[in-house]
Amino acid sequence: MVLRLERGRPLTITQEGTAASHQVPALSVKDLKKVYQTPGGDVEAVRNLTFDLAPGEFVCLVGPSGAGKTTLLKCIAGLLAPTSGTVSVEGKVVTEPPKSLAVVFQEYGRSLFPWMSVRDNVELPLKNQGVDKAKRDQLVDEALEAVGLAHVPKSYPWQLSGGMQQRVAIARAIAYQPQVLLMDEPFAAVDAQTRADLEDLVRRVWKQLGITVLFVTHDIDESVYLGERVIVLSNSPTVVQEDLKIDLPAERDQLNTRSLPRFTELRGHVYEQIQRAKAASRPAASVTADNK
Amino acid sequence: MRFLKQIAYFVGLPIALILLWWVLTIDSTNFFVPKPGQLAETFVEVWFSERFFVDVLPSISRLLTGLVLSIVLGILFGIIIGSVRILRQLSEPVLEFFRAIPPPVLVPLLMLIIGINDQMKVMVIIFGAIWPVLLNTVEGVRAVDEVLSDTCRVYRISGFARFRYFVLRSASPQIMTGVRQSISIALILMVISEMFASSSGLGFAIVQFQRTFAVPQMWSGILLLGLMGVSLSLIFQFTEKRVLRWYYGLREVDR
Known part of the structure; x- marks a missing residue:
């Protein structure tokens, strides 16, 4: 299974890539602004955000709570129309959820x-797209195998633990064969040990499939451990506080990577930035709109 | 063993009540109060005859037609109304108005409009039994989970597929609650619609027995109605258990 997935990787890159990887970003957010109109007046959730993700990149978005992370993610996924600015996935402006994008939500x-x-959940998006039965079975099997759930296809999601449910959601996302995978604080509600396993799972899947991942989190350690790049968001109304390259070795594991001096340094740096973001007085920053 | 135990629970109290009834009526000479043995005899005599084809079957077919149409139409309109906010707001007062009208008062009216026939009786049943399904479906559709709804959009599950795989299933607990209420309303309205102007059916038969002082026969009709109610309820429970297995499982886990 794993082998087949790996064989898929160069394929996606040569198909989508060679020319594209230098020119068209997998995901591009440009001058994005989101203002909520409420009875109590306008609430500016996202002020101005601009950043690009190159194809195959793993980027973490981290920000203080109430930084409009969920708003931003919904705009990127095409679930929410921005007030101004654009989001493009593979060069195409997003007006509705794009076909080449999958989302893993926090609330598994x-x-x-x-x-x-479990199996029907993973299969449904493919069935809906009209993928034929044989191909569907293959994709679902591979996806369940990749997340380590090949043994529970007939269970209902609620019969599984939280961590396993999130694995199902991840399996569904990868079976869908997206180019871009958005993850909205996916591990915020699972326990610490499960979380470590899931982090490694996501890194592994990312490497195998060569997809672009945007991972939203409020956990600083997690962002540094997972990302090739960490984008630190400011307080709401949100702007980019810092765009930081994570120059840790590509092979990461929970024990060694986290005890590297460089890891500690980067972690400290991001922490500082977040503290600064929290403290910064931002005029017109009224209500937090993160949970809208 | 578990099965036997379930059956024992199911018939335990009815048997006790029948025994009590038997003891209390053992010396009774009151013509209007039936005795268990006598009633059972009359029951077989009256209903296992051509009456089964003349009265029972027509009643059952009206009841089922009315009920099935109520459920199908209720779910259909419920989904449409529940999905479109403007429709929901527009229709709310009107639905409450129609629901507030006691359906039996429509019998004379429908008799004039449609005539004295099966369609009229089915219409009366629909007019009463559609509301619980309709209003519960609206409620269920309105209350679909936002995250699941976003999930559908992300995976581009829209249109008919969205209703089939998401909305209908998500609203099914509320829909089943509505169906349960509709079943008892439909049974009542079946009888009432046959009491007014009819030449066949259980309601007609019972009224006829009553008017001719055929009291034991009348009791046997009431017994038959009760048994029909129990059968419908059993069929419903069996279906509900299948349709909502996920729902009860989920609730069990959440607790």
Whole structure:
């Protein structure tokens, strides 16, 4: 299974890539602004955000709570229309959820269909797209194998632990074969040990598939451990506080990577930035709109 | 063993009640109060005859037609109304108005408009039994989970597929609650619609027995209605258990 997935990787790069990787970013956010209109007046959630993700990049977005992370992610996914500015996925401006994009939500318990088995959950988006049965079976098998859930296809999601449910959501996302994978604080609600496993799982899947990952988190350690790049967001109304390259070795593991002096340094740096972001007085920053 | 135990629970109290009834009526000479043995005899005599084809089957077919149409139409309109906010706001007062009208008062009216026939009786049943399904479906559709809804959009599950795989299933607990209420309303309205102007059916038969002082026969009709109610409820429970297995499982886990 793993082998087949790896064989898929150069394929996606040569197909989409060679020319494109130098010119068209996998994901491009330009002058994005989101203002919520509420009865109590306008709330500026995202002020001005501009950043690009190159194809195959793993980028973490980290910011203080209430930094408009969820708003931003919904705009990128095409679930929410920005007030101004654009989001492009593979060069195409996003007006509705793009076909080449998948999302893993934080609330795993609410993003899987409780009336469907694990397998049906993973299969549904493919069935809906009209992928033929044989191909579907193959993709679902591979995805479940990749997240280590090949043994529970007939269970219902609610019969599984939180960590396993999130694995199902990840399997569904990768079976969908996206070019860009958005993850919205996916491990915020699972326990620490499960979380470490899932982090490694995501890194592994990312490497195997060669997809572009945008991983939103409020956990500084997690962002540094996972990302090739960390974008630190400011307080709401959000701007980019810092765009930081993570120059840790590509092979990461929980024990060694986290005890590298460089890891500590980067972590400290991001922490400082977040503290500064929190303290910075931002005029017109009224209500936090993160949970809208 | 577990199965036997379940059956024992199911028939335990009815048997006790029948025994009590038997003891209390053992010396009774009151013509209007039936005795268990006598009633059972009359029951077989009356209903296992051509009446089964003349009265029972027509009643059952009206009931089922009305009920099935109520459920199908209720779910259909419920989904449409529940999905479109403007429709929901527009229709709310109107639906409450129609729901507030007691359906039996429509019998004379529908008799004039449609005539004295099966369609009229089915219409009366629909007019009463559609509301619980309709209003519960609206509620269920309105309450779909936002994250699941976003999930559908991300994976581009829209249109008919969205209703089939998401909205309908998500609203099914509320829909089933509505169906449960509709079943008892439909049974009541079946009888009432046959009492007014009819030449066949259980309601007609019972009224006829009553008017001719055929009291034991009348009791046997009431017994038959009760048994029909129990059968419908059993069929419903069996279906519900299948349709909502996920729901009860989920609730069990959440607790």
